[in-house]
Amino acid sequence: MKYMYQCSECEQIYDLGPELMLCPDCSRKQEPTRPLRGVLEVKLEGQPAQNWQPRDLLPVESEYFPAMPVGDTPLWEPYRLRKALRFPHLFIKDDTVNPTGSLKDRASFLVAAFARQHGLDRIVVASTGNAASSMAGVGAATGLEVTIFLPVRAPRPKMVQALHYGATLIPVNGNYDRAYELSLEFSRTRGGFNRNTAYNPLTIEGKKTVALEIIQQLGQVPDYIFVPTGDGVILSGVFKGFRDLISLGLAPRMPTVVAVQAEGSNALYRAYLTGDFAEPVSAATVADSICVDVPRNGYHALKQLKTYGGTCISVSDRDILAAQCELARTTGLFAEPAGATALAGFLATHTHIPNPSTVCLLITGHGLKDIDTALKSVKIPRKAISRIEELP
Numbered sequence: 398m399k400y401m402y403q404c405s406e407c408e409q410i411y412d413l414g415p416e417l418m419l420c421p422d423c424s425r426k427q428e429p430t431r432p433l434r435g436v437l438e439v440k441l442e443g444q445p446a447q448n449w450q451p452r453d454l455l456p457v458e459s460e461y462f463p464a465m466p467v468g469d470t471p472l473w474e475p476y477r478l479r480k481a482l483r484f485p486h487l488f489i490k491d492d493t494v495n496p497t498g499s500l501k502d503r504a505s506f507l508v509a510a511f512a513r514q515h516g517l518d519r520i521v522v523a524s525t526g527n528a529a530s531s532m533a534g535v536g537a538a539t540g541l542e543v544t545i546f547l548p549v550r551a552p553r554p555k556m557v558q559a560l561h562y563g564a565t566l567i568p569v570n571g572n573y574d575r576a577y578e579l580s581l582e583f584s585r586t587r588g589g590f591n592r593n594t595a596y597n598p599l600t601i602e603g604k605k606t607v608a609l610e611i612i613q614q615l616g617q618v619p620d621y622i623f624v625p626t627g628d629g630v631i632l633s634g635v636f637k638g639f640r641d642l643i644s645l646g647l648a649p650r651m652p653t654v655v656a657v658q659a660e661g662s663n664a665l666y667r668a669y670l671t672g673d674f675a676e677p678v679s680a681a682t683v684a685d686s687i688c689v690d691v692p693r694n695g696y697h698a699l700k701q702l703k704t705y706g707g708t709c710i711s712v713s714d715r716d717i718l719a720a721q722c723e724l725a726r727t728t729g730l731f732a733e734p735a736g737a738t739a740l741a742g743f744l745a746t747h748t749h750i751p752n753p754s755t756v757c758l759l760i761t762g763h764g765l766k767d768i769d770t771a772l773k774s775v776k777i778p779r780k781a782i783s784r785i786e787e788l789p
């Protein structure tokens with residue numbers, strides 16, 4: 398297989414290399430407080446083996462892969478949820494079981510492998526929490542020094558996790574968008590390979606493996622895939638996976654991809670309706686992993702939604718918390734709020750979806766990653782007992 402970079406805007410081709418992040422031409426058109434211009438994608442050519450594996454379609458040789466079982470996550474057939482919703486072909490792609498508890502490991506895995514191949518030993522990343530804890534964990538497995546920029550109010554479990562893996566944590570006064578800017582300034586002025594989502598082309602490429610696995614597990618292209626969406630990189634990764642397969646003659650068509658945003662952080666949804674990204678509002682949602690003022694991959698994500706007939710919907714925090722509970726109670730899968738957002742989107746729209754359709758929900762992050770929010774929906778009993786007789 399042969400790999401190169403291609404600009405998602407002007408389609409210019411570039412050699413793959415650690416120096417290049419954005420298209421040098423298109424990134425000159427960058428405006429402040431707007432999504433990134435000149436996002437690069439990996440373009441691949443060749444013919445994979447008959448019994449190809451998702452990792453065969455990644456632009457780094459397997460000898461550089463971290464010793465960590467990222468991906469290969471299970472596809473559930475949740476019969477109680479299927480029955481309750483009368484959707485016999487509903488599936489759950491459970492990415493909570495990745496080593497650090499979120500889908501972000503797919504991107505970190507490829508970034509770490511690439512760093513190893515190119516002899517880079519320092520990684521810098523800004524995050525709402527999961528990309529940081531993920532990069533820290535995969536970095537530990539690989540032997541990379543990881544510096545993370547996180548909003549000072551990021552969920553504590555994600556911080557604790559990153560610190561345990563040995564990362565250097567730089568809390569930022571401000572939100573994720575501010576952390577993103579500071580991390581870019583840091584890698585520019587002090588060095589380090591920047592893993593920021595959408596900015597580093599390997600993030601989309603790494604996340605595409607989720608689509609490759611789904612088609613192998615299902616043996617067909619699903620009709621619908623629901624994707625929780627913040628910066629829009631998982632979304633583009635899903636599109637990229639199916640596009641690769643179509644271009645290689647390994648899949649017949651695109652699924653209908655549904656981007657699900659939180660009402661309080663729905664810049665992509667608004668751009669989907671109006672055609673452009675307006676001035677950002679201050680994002681606020683219980684689903685911290687999809688809380689972004691400016692979706693960094695916004696232009697690219699929007700273009701793909703329009704090109705491939707995808708849709709974008711917006712759900713309330715209440716719907717997200719209700720979906721988190723319903724998922725746990727009917728399937729046994731405990732997801733963080735962003736992780737349950739795909740279900741919230743499906744619950745809001747399933748009556749309009751032709752049935753039976755094959756529907757796949759991406760569950761992207763583990764419930765224990767944000768205990769404070771999970772506690773909003775349950776109560777820990779106050780009173781402890783010493784003897785059974787104290788029970789009513």
Ligand SMILES: *Cc1c(COP(=O)(O)O)cnc(C)c1O
Nearest residue numbers: 527627628629630631686761762
């Ligand atoms: C990062 C993340 C998302 C959203 O991914 P984007 O690429 O930012 O759209 C969704 N769920 C979880 C758990 C995440 O960590």
